[in-house]
Amino acid sequence: QVQLVESGGGSVQAGGSLRLSCAASGDTESINVMGWFRQVPGKEREGVAVIYTGGGSLYYAHSVKGRFTISEDNAENTVYLQMNDLKPEDAAMYYCAAGFYASGLPPENGMDYWGKGTLVNISS
Numbered sequence: 835q836v837q838l839v840e841s842g843g844g845s846v847q848a849g850g851s852l853r854l855s856c857a858a859s860g861d862t863e864s865i866n867v868m869g870w871f872r873q874v875p876g877k878e879r880e881g882v883a884v885i886y887t888g889g890g891s892l893y894y895a896h897s898v899k900g901r902f903t904i905s906e907d908n909a910e911n912t913v914y915l916q917m918n919d920l921k922p923e924d925a926a927m928y929y930c931a932a933g934f935y936a937s938g939l940p941p942e943n944g945m946d947y948w949g950k951g952t953l954v955n956i957s958s
Contacts (some may be wrong), residue, residue, distance in 0.1 A: 836860045836947040843952030848922055850956075854915040856930030863930045866890075868913045869904060871942060872926035872954075879929065883915060883941040893939040900926075914939045917954075918957060925956040 842854040858868060869884025883894045883904040892904055917924065923957040933946035 836862060836932050838892060838902060838932060838947055838949035839847070840928070840930045840952040841894055841947040843928060844955050845955040845957065846920055848956055848958045851916070851918045851923045852954060854917070854928055854930075854954075856913045856915075858911040858913070858932060862876045862911050865911055865934055865947070866936045867940065867945075868906070868930070868932045869893075869940075869945075870913075871929045871931050871945070872924075873929065881941070881944045882928070884931075884939055886914060891937065895939065906937065920954075920956050922956045922958045925954055927951040927953050 835861045839857050844852060846852055867884050867886050870882040871879045872882050873879040881895055881903055882898055885892050885906050887905045901919045906913045930949035930953045932947045933945035935944045
């Protein structure tokens with residue numbers, strides 16, 4: 835089992851920045867990908883950004899490319915999501931997720947472990 839704990843959500847004005855963190859613990863050797871998904875009420879959870887651990891590939895949703903950056907601290911088993919130039923449409927509950935996947939941005943059912951989520955509010 836892998837446990838994921840997110841932090842860093844909050845409220846910010848459009849154009850501002852936030853940094854999310856996700857610390858993984860437990861059987862972290864069983865996963866090869868960590869990342870962030872987001873969900874708004876009435877919509878499906880969508881992948882935002884993932885990183886294949888150990889210095890591997892990064893994948894982003896088209897809507898956040900150039901604005902969001904995912905990174906990792908292997909020693910701390912922590913993944914970060916730096917979100918810049920935030921837009922009102924970025925407001926959502928952001929979930930950290932982890933799993934074992936081949937490549938690319940996994941679908942929701944491609945991830946095995948989930949955090950509880952952290953809320954991001956954007957005011958225009």
